[in-house]
Amino acid sequence: MLSRFLDHIATHDLAGTSDRVLLAVSGGLDSMVMLHLFREGGFPIGVAHANFSLRGKDSDGDEAFVEAYCKKHGISYYGKRFNTKNYAESKKVSIQMAARDLRYEWFNELLESEKYHWLATAHHLNDNLETVLLRWTNGAGLDQLTGIPVKNDRVIRPMLFASRSEIEAYALESNVEWREDASNTTTVYQRNFIRHEIIPRLKEINPSLEKTFGESRAKLSGAAEQMQRGLGQLRDSITRMEGRDFFIDKNLLGLLRYPDFVCYEWLKPFGFEWERCKQLVESMSGQPGARFLSETHQAVIDREYIIVSPLEEAFPEVLIEEGQDKAGLGPWVLTIHRAKGRDISTDKEEVTLDAAKVKFPLVWRHWRPGDSFVPLGMKKSKKVSDFLIDEKVPLTEKNRVTVVTSADAILWVAGYRVDDRYKVGQGTTSIIRMHLK
Helix, strand or coil: CHHHHHHHHHHCCCCCCCCCEEEECCCCHHHHHHHHHHHHHCCCEEEEEEECCCCCHHHHHHHHHHHHHHHHHCCEEEEEECCHHHHHHHHCCCHHHHHHHHHHHHHHHHHHHCCCCEEECCCCHHHHHHHHHHHHHCCCCCCHHHCCCCEECCEECCCCCCCHHHHHHHHHHCCCCCCCCHHHHCCCCHHHHHHHHHHHHHHHHCCCHHHHHHHHHHHHHHHHHHHHHHHHHHHHHHEEEECCEEEEEHHHHHCCCCHHHHHHHHHHHHCCCHHHHHHHHHCCCCCCCCEEECCCEEEEECCCEEEEEECCCCCCCEEECCCCCEEEECCEEEEEEEEECCCCCCCCCEEEEEHHHCCCCEEEEECCCCCEECECCCCCCEEHHHHHHHCCCCHHHHCCCEEEEECCEEEEECCCEEEHHHCCCCCCCEEEEEEEC
16 A cells, blocks of 8 residues: 555655645544555655534544644644534535635645645545546536546645555554544435445446546546647637637637537636526527626627626716816726817827816716717717717627716717817817826
């Protein structure tokens, strides 16, 4: 077991022999064997034990057991107690999720404060099998079916090569002591149900289930890597980023055999789930304007593209007093400058106004449905919404358009067009220039 353990660490470049490794040790079989193997391998180690206060005296017994072991063998020990139930209730999450959040937050603090290179957890081959079965049952994609990663940032999993039965056999052979957790035998939790009810039935079909699972996982990992490489090449040809916006050519996407899958893989980082991506693809052939939301982004089907952009925060309107030379609205800055003469700027981000026609205070705000103005060169009023359509402003960009008003009249659709009534003319003697950044 020790040689396989060291080979696994070396093969996956998990830790150097001089790296300081913090071990997450519960006192159970898996973590105590991991601790024993790290000691035998001569690594500089420390032990972190989280007491979640969920099993009364049993939890306290685990804590005392791990602390005593470390004291006996001269190992740095770090222990912490958590009120897991209160945390779960306050955050409205499950007990399992609460325990995970609490311990990893603490582990990360220890890594920094105590100068450890890695955090080692005792996940093994059966844990990986249970994870994959649970994810598959809940509709996971290929990347999730590759199981628990061997290395994830500073978290390493040096026991993934071994099955639970191999770990137990090694513990008995090497006189490794451990504590049994009674909660592992109940089938109330989904993972335990898979462990005690599903896997034994599968092993009736295939007694070498763990071995063949390990082989299948290796194949899936290879397939997932090749898939991501292919998706990356495809992404380069039919998508582009412009600032914060992600554009997908919907016509080219529609030519693919599985556009919903490709769309899902690309939009996952923006928080879009499978069903939402399917609905989006089904709507591509309809009228432009369909809008789909995740918690952080929106995807709008425009004429030629699916445009994904961050959800814009609704910023309150800003009052600009006479004599003020600068104002801010969310991420934008507006500078105001007065000058003599009739010099007109041709910069799209600037507007030149007849100062005599501008009445302060001004209001700078997002445009609203129903807003209208007289675009430069026209004699009649036009709705801002229609103007933006004529200008072919993408649907996602429309949400970012702002207007500057004077006495409730729009004098500038910022960055696009001045109102004809405020333009510089022959009688202009002084100007107000505004620059949007």
